[in-house]
Amino acid sequence: MTRSKHNIFRKLKDSDNYILLNPLSKQADILSPELAREYEKGNIADPTEFIEKGYLSDEGEENRRYRNAYLSFIEAREAEEVQVFFVPTYACNFACSYCYQESYDHANDSRNPELTDAFFRWLDTELAGRKKYITVFGGEPLLPSSASRNVLERILTKAADRKLSVAVVTNGYELENYIPLLSSASIREVQVTLDGVGVVHDRRRPLHGGGATFDRIVRGIDAALAAGIPINLRAVVDRENLPHLPELARFAIARGWTGNPLFKTQLGRNYELHTCQIDQKKLYSRISLYEELYALIKENPEFLEFHRPAYSVTKFLFEHGELPDPLFDSCPGTKTEWALDYTGKVYACTATVGKKGEELGTFYPEISRRDEAIEEWEDRDVTSIPECANCNLQLTCGGGCAAVAKNTKGKILSPDCRPTDKLLSMGIPLYFTIPGDK
Ligand code: SF4
Ligand code: SF4
Known part of the structure; x- marks a missing residue:
């Protein structure tokens, strides 16, 4: 059993305690400074709960869970x-x-x-x-x-x-x-x-x-x-x-x-x-x-x-009492969002609508599609952006905004990093009472 590669572990703002969160197993816990030290050293006295909650896991088993979660994500998005x-x-x-x-x-x-x-x-x-x-x-x-x-x-x-x-x-x-x-x-x-x-x-x-x-x-x-x-x-x-x-x-x-x-x-x-x-x-x-x-x-x-x-998933956790499903993609463009303008052109979303060179097709005077460009948008998620592959934040970040990524890095298949660990470290103490904290 090793530490899950999806664990997000960070000291809470204005607190001695830590947050340990795993978006794949949908678990979150506050760790006392003592337990946090044990976790960091990889030397947890009683690991039973850590294993049950997916913070410690078998790599093969975790990869299987990841694939299943990805398929569910794609299926839910289609609907x-x-x-x-x-x-x-x-x-x-x-x-x-x-x-x-x-x-x-x-x-x-x-x-x-x-x-x-x-x-x-x-x-x-x-x-x-x-x-x-x-x-x-x-x-x-x-x-x-x-x-x-x-x-x-x-x-x-x-x-x-x-x-x-x-x-x-x-x-x-x-x-x-x-x-x-x-x-x-x-x-x-x-x-x-x-x-x-x-x-x-x-x-x-x-x-x-x-x-x-x-x-x-x-x-x-x-x-x-x-x-x-x-x-x-x-x-x-x-x-x-x-x-x-x-x-x-x-x-x-x-x-x-x-x-x-x-x-x-x-x-x-x-x-x-x-x-x-x-x-x-x-x-x-x-x-x-x-x-x-x-x-x-x-x-x-x-x-x-x-x-x-939102403070990443904190508001959701506060309002629903559980974590959201893993976020493999945070950019809805061409998947669950399109933007069409009066010039008859079709774009991925509101960030690109009207911008020269971002057209993905036309709807007037006739319907046309730039299939290759559309596919690039459709394919973009944390499984296709190379930088996201080994990032422990991937299932809370979702790869960020494709338009921003393209503007800053010149290509769609690049990351727009969301500092979700830092956001969690602030959001948790804002929304929840942490035992021992004022
Ligand atoms: S490119 Fe950015 S603004 Fe456009 S849909 Fe994706 S996340 Fe939203
Ligand atoms: S966009 Fe950056 S922070 Fe987000 S998953 Fe990819 S590498 Fe990680």
């Missing part, structure tokens, strides 16, 4: 719903300070109804037999023009014909005016972004040409919740606005949003994607963002009422 993004325009009425689409050409924005019809033809043929839903994305899909409204109406009607639900990603400025139309459809959720309260938000997400947007977005969120439409509130975070997040949390709590089962939140890390950000120093790395959040939550524990950061 999963596919999220298909549709970008009817890259035009937007906001001028966000960090917008990566700013440089995208939207001069030829087309409102051709044939395009929407072609989008649905692609869904019917390319994703026949798969469970799926549509997310209308942009640019800004809820613009005040009748052209924008007509496109959305057509999408909602055609989705209803196929019994598909629709989500909308919007800046929220026109949301209130769109409530009657959205209320008539099967809306899965509306994702709206608020980066803070009042001027904190307004400075980052002003109207094109200037102008505050916060108050109007808040009215839109209130109206959506009152109409029974689920809201997914997103905050895009960097060093500029993170210190103000507790204020946003208190605002959402006081407004009654967090007590509404239709309300949920997500934090998006502002990061360099394709075009140069003006101020690189503003950006957090993945780990530094979680470190700052850790300090922020310690100071403002009510923040967890507004948002629970």
Whole structure:
């Protein structure tokens, strides 16, 4: 019996204790400093429990379990719903300070109804037999023009014909005016972004040409919740606005949003994607963002009422009382996600949509596929990225984001490392009471 190559072992932040976690056997334990020392030395006085829990295992047996878990993962993913993004325009009425689409050409924005019809033809043929839903994305899909409204109406009607639900990603400025139309459809959720309260938000997400947007977005969120439409509130975070997040949390709590089962939140890390950000120093790395959040939550524990950061598998463990299944792939692109835009092109996901050279095919004027490029995306997981083969974090990391990996290393089959051990060392003491710790 040897130590499993999937064990994640790390000292907990602000504690003398350690976490030992094995995502393959789905076990996690807190080790006292004494037991941790025994484990490190490979000299555990009573190894029975370590063997039962898969922390110590026979290599052949573990490889067999790994293969079975991989097959189950692939099978489960085949049955999963596919999220298909549709970008009817890259035009937007906001001028966000960090917008990566700013440089995208939207001069030829087309409102051709044939395009929407072609989008649905692609869904019917390319994703026949798969469970799926549509997310209308942009640019800004809820613009005040009748052209924008007509496109959305057509999408909602055609989705209803196929019994598909629709989500909308919007800046929220026109949301209130769109409530009657959205209320008539099967809306899965509306994702709206608020980066803070009042001027904190307004400075980052002003109207094109200037102008505050916060108050109007808040009215839109209130109206959506009152109409029974689920809201997914997103905050895009960097060093500029993170210190103000507790204020946003208190605002959402006081407004009654967090007590509404239709309300949920997500934090998006502002990061360099394709075009140069003006101020690189503003950006957090993945780990530094979680470190700052850790300090922020310690100071403002009510923040967890507004948002629970994942800290790798910690939040899942806290909410479900067990670990998730092993994560062989954390990138849904081309597997359970696609993104199609108004130019008639098909992309893997929202990170690549509209980016020159990332096209994987077309849906208008006719359907075509770049099979070789698609296969590369489809094949990418921790079993195909060479660097992941001997990494003990692989089943909590999943190989990271293919778009980031390609941007930084020049090829899809390369790693985008997630420091899941460090995340666990912070997440466990945030979500759980550790015996002996304050
Ligand atoms: S490439 Fe990155 S952004 Fe795109 S689906 Fe994969 S993980 Fe998500
Ligand atoms: S992407 Fe990096 S951290 Fe993740 S499994 Fe691969 S080598 Fe490990």
